[in-house]
C-alpha cells in the first residue's frame with residue numbers, strides 16, 4: 001500500500017481511516033518520504049481550536065522552493081516545469097524547464113534582495129498571468145519574503161487596501177496586461193493605488209505590452225535590466241515550518257477583506273499530496289489549471305502543488321473566448337493536456353456555444369476533468385462529462401476554500417465513483433461534520449446542515465494577518481471546537497457530500513467570492529443614494545449574479561435612474577473591480593428592516609429569486625408595508 005499515491009477505492013478507505021485514527025503518524029510518513037527537509041520536526045502537530053492555534057511539523061526547517069525546484073534538477077532538469085501559453089495564439093508558447101525555472105527564480109530572488117527585501121517583508125505582486133508572476137511568487141519564497149498576490153483585475157482602491165493592510169514594502173507589477181483583444185493599463189492602476197500607500201519603497205515593472213508608461217523617479221524600476229545583471233545562484237533562506245509563506249485576501253461577509261496567512265511546511269505537504277492524488281498526476285502528464293494565480297486555486301494548483309511533484313503546469317495568459325470560444329480546446333489539443341481544471345462559470349459559458357467548437361479539436365489526451373469555485377449544476381456537469389470528457393474522464397468536483405489552502409472534499413479520479421453535483425468524499429485527513437441549527441453534529445447519512453471541519457489538516461490558514469481575533473470569531477466561534485466553513489452541505493445515503501452554497505453574506509459570482517458589505521459601501525458613496533442592500537440571484541452563466549436594492553435620497557425620474565445605475569456600477573468598478581458590478585438595480589422607497597434596524601436580506605433574496613410565495617414571517621418588521629411595493633416593482 002502506498003500512502004502517497006492512492007489507486008483504488010479500498011485503498012482510499014484504508015488510507016483515510018489511518019489518516020483519521022493516527023493523523024500524526026500518517027502525515028509524518030508522508031512528510032518524511034516525499035519532501036526535502038533541512039531539519040526534521042520535533043512535533044508533528046499541536047492544536048487548540050479554542051485559541052485557535054495550529055502548528056504542523058513544529059521545529060522543522062525547510063525552503064519550499066528547494067522542494068518545488070532544486071530537488072528536481074538531478075532527474076527532471078530538462079523537463080518543462082511551466083508551459084506558458086500567451087494570450088495571442090500567434091505568439092509561440094514558452095517551455096520553461098526546471099533548470100531554467102531555477103535560474104530565473106534565483107535571479108529574481110537576487111534582485112529582490114538587492115532592493116532591500118528581507119525575510120518576513122511583505123511583497124505585493126500585481127502581475128498578469130505571465131511567467132514572471134509565478135517566478136516572483138517563488139522568488140519571495142526563496143528568500144523568505146511573504147508574498148501577497150493581488151488579482152490583476154482588482155481596482156486601485158482594492159489594491160491599496162490590500163497593500164496597506166499587510167504593510168507591503170514593494171510592488172511587483174507590469175506595464176500592462178493583455179486580455180483577449182484588449183490591453184489593460186496595470187501600471188496606471190498601481191500609480192493610482194500608491195497615492196495612498198506610504199509604505200511602498202520600490203516598484204519593479206515587468207515589460208509585457210510595451211506601452212508608454214510613467215516611471216516615477218526613485219521608486220519605479222524596469223525589472224529586466226536588473227534580472228540581466230543578477231546571478232543565477234541564490235541560496236534558499238532556511239525557514240521554520242510555521243513561518244508565513246504568503247498572505248492572500250478573501251472577502252468576508254462584513255468589513256474589509258481578510259488577509260489569510262498560510263505557513264510553510266503543512267501547506268507544502270498537503271498541497272503536494274492532494275495534487276498528486278486528486279488529479280492522479282503521472283510523470284510526463286501535462287496539467288492545466290485555468291484559474292488566475294491571484295486566487296488560491298492558482299497558488300496551490302498552478303504553482304506549489306504541481307511543482308512540488310515535478311509536474312508540467314500550463315500557465316495561460318488569456319481568456320476562454322479569445323480569439324473564439326474554442327480557445328481552451330485548442331490549447332488542450334496543442335499541448336496534449338491530461339488534467340484540466342476549471343470553474344463551473346467557464347463551463348456554462350462554453351456549453352452555451354454548443355459542442356461544434358469542442359468537436360473541432362482532439363481532446364483524447366484528457367484523463368481527468370476538475371471543477372472548483374462554486375457548486376456545479378447538473379446541466380453543466382453533464383455537458384462537461386459527455387461533451388468534453390466523452391464519458392471517459394472522471395470529473396472531480398473539488399470543494400475547498402482560500403482558508404483551507406487545498407482541496408478538502410473531492411472524488412479521487414478512477415477511485416471514487418462520481419455522482420453529478422456531488423463533491424463526494426472527504427480527502428485524506430479531512431474530518432467534515434454537518435451541524436444543525438441547534439449546534440449539534442448530525443450523525444449518519446441523509447442529513448443536511450452547516451459544513452464544519454472538526455480536526456486540523458496541514459494546509460489550513462493559521463490566522464488573519466494582524467487580526468487573530470477576527471480569525472477566531474469568523475471560523476472558530478460559531479460552533480465549539482470546530483472550524484466553520486460558511487457553507488451548507490448535505491450527506492446522501494452513501495455518505496457523499498454535496499455542497500449547497502454559502503450560508504452567510506458572501507456571494508459567489510462566476511466563482512469569485514464577494515462580500516456584500518464593501519459593495520454596499522461603494523454604492524452608498526453615490527451622493528444620491530441613501531441606503532442599499534445587495535443579494536444574489538440565479539444567473540445562467542455566472543451561477544449567481546448581484547441584485548442591488550437602492551433607496552435614493554430624493555426620487556427622480558426614470559432617466560435620472562438610468563444615470564444613477566451607470567454611476568453606481570462605475571463606483572463599484574473603481575472601488576472593487578468590474579467583477580462586482582450589479583446585474584440588476586431596483587430603486588425602492590424603503591428596505592425591510594427588523595425592529596433593531598437590521599435589513600432583512602432573507603426577504604430581499606427571495607424577491608430577487610422571484611420566489612415570493614412564502615416570505616416567512618414579516619410581522620416582526622418595522623416597516624412591513626414596504627415589502628409589497630418591492631415585490632410589485634421587482635425587476
Ligand code: WTA
Pocket residue numbers: 250295296297371372373374375376397398399400401402403423485486487499501502508511512513
Ligand atoms: C465555494 C476557492 C461548491 C464555497 C477554492 C467555498 C464550492 C468558496 C466549490 C471558497 C465546489 C468552492 N462546490 N462550492 N466544488 N469550491 N466553492 O476561497 O462556497 O475562492 O466556501 O476558494 O467557494 O472560495 P475561495
